[in-house]
Amino acid sequence: MSAIDDLPPLREVIRRHDLMARKALGQNFLLDLNLTARIARAAGPLEDVCVVEVGPGPGGLTRALLAAGARQVITIERDRRCLAALEEIAAYDPQRLTIIEGDALEVDVRPYVAGAPARIVANLPYNVATPLLVAWLSVEPWPPWYDAMVLMFQREVAERIVAAPGSKTYGRLSVLTGWRAEARILFDVPAAAFVPRPKVTSSVVRIDPRQTPLACDRRALERVTQAAFGQRRKMLRQSLKTLGVDPAPLLAAAGLDPTARAEDVPVEGFVRLARALAHS
Numbered sequence: 001m002s003a004i005d006d007l008p009p010l011r012e013v014i015r016r017h018d019l020m021a022r023k024a025l026g027q028n029f030l031l032d033l034n035l036t037a038r039i040a041r042a043a044g045p046l047e048d049v050c051v052v053e054v055g056p057g058p059g060g061l062t063r064a065l066l067a068a069g070a071r072q073v074i075t076i077e078r079d080r081r082c083l084a085a086l087e088e089i090a091a092y093d094p095q096r097l098t099i100i101e102g103d104a105l106e107v108d109v110r111p112y113v114a115g116a117p118a119r120i121v122a123n124l125p126y127n128v129a130t131p132l133l134v135a136w137l138s139v140e141p142w143p144p145w146y147d148a149m150v151l152m153f154q155r156e157v158a159e160r161i162v163a164a165p166g167s168k169t170y171g172r173l174s175v176l177t178g179w180r181a182e183a184r185i186l187f188d189v190p191a192a193a194f195v196p197r198p199k200v201t202s203s204v205v206r207i208d209p210r211q212t213p214l215a216c217d218r219r220a221l222e223r224v225t226q227a228a229f230g231q232r233r234k235m236l237r238q239s240l241k242t243l244g245v246d247p248a249p250l251l252a253a254a255g256l257d258p259t260a261r262a263e264d265v266p267v268e269g270f271v272r273l274a275r276a277l278a279h280s
């Protein structure tokens with residue numbers, strides 16, 4: 001039995017440190033060791049990997065990542081109350097666990113992971129999950145500093161991330177993800193697995209960055225998807241007017257039907273549109 005397995009049960013840790021979950025921090029803790037181990041396994045072999053975990057909370061997934069043999073686990077936690085609980089884990093494994101107190105939206109984790117392949121694995125706080133994903137998919141330079149992400153989202157968000165054209169959930173997040181990465185839902189996690197129990201089902205998503213995404217300016221891509229999906233029921237020749245340039249030549253240059261709607265345009269179509277905008 002490794003030292004990590006000797007740690008006290010998570011429920012006891014939560015009680016002892018008085019970690020009553022705070023909704024404002026998106027706190028829904030996973031106490032089921034089979035599930036935390038399953039998420040860690042989904043991240044693949046970790047022996048050579050520096051794992052970045054956002055929002056370790058009382059440390060259930062953190063323990064699973066260490067038990068799975070991660071070379072290093074860097075955690076970023078905003079809630080000071082959790083730090084003492086995490087320090088207890090670090091006491092068992094001081095070489096491999098680094099605890100950063102802060103807001104993951106603001107912390108630049110890159111200096112901590114320099115020199116090792118990095119992977120992001122997290123049960124994300126639902127209130128900042130989308131901005132965090134957008135930030136990770138928007139990093140420059142590309143390919144990014146991480147080699148994969150295994151992340152838990154609310155299922156509704158997971159469906160938007162992996163959505164294909166033609167589906168109601170296909171939108172800006174699907175285009176950004178599809179442009180820079182390949183994403184798939186690995187498995188669902190029922191609400192009953194969390195403490196406290198959220199209202200919705202969650203899903204674990206694996207996101208693998210493309211080494212060479214189609215060349216295009218990220219900001220131009222953001223502008224065209226914002227315009228097109230901002231009025232998703234309108235035809236592109238209408239919705240793209242908010243770009244402030246005549247949509248007709250852009251659509252012609254991109255080879256897109258002016259009467260198409262945003263949700264029917266594949267990622268490559270938006271990339272061509274972004275290129276046309278950048279050259280207009």
Ligand code: SAM
Binds near residue numbers: 058059
């Ligand atoms: N990983 C733990 C688990 O699986 O049981 C906790 C997951 S809970 C869904 C999300 C965690 O993210 C909480 O511990 C919360 O305090 C933390 N958190 C919320 N906002 C954060 C932020 N902006 N930066 C870092 N951590 C944050």
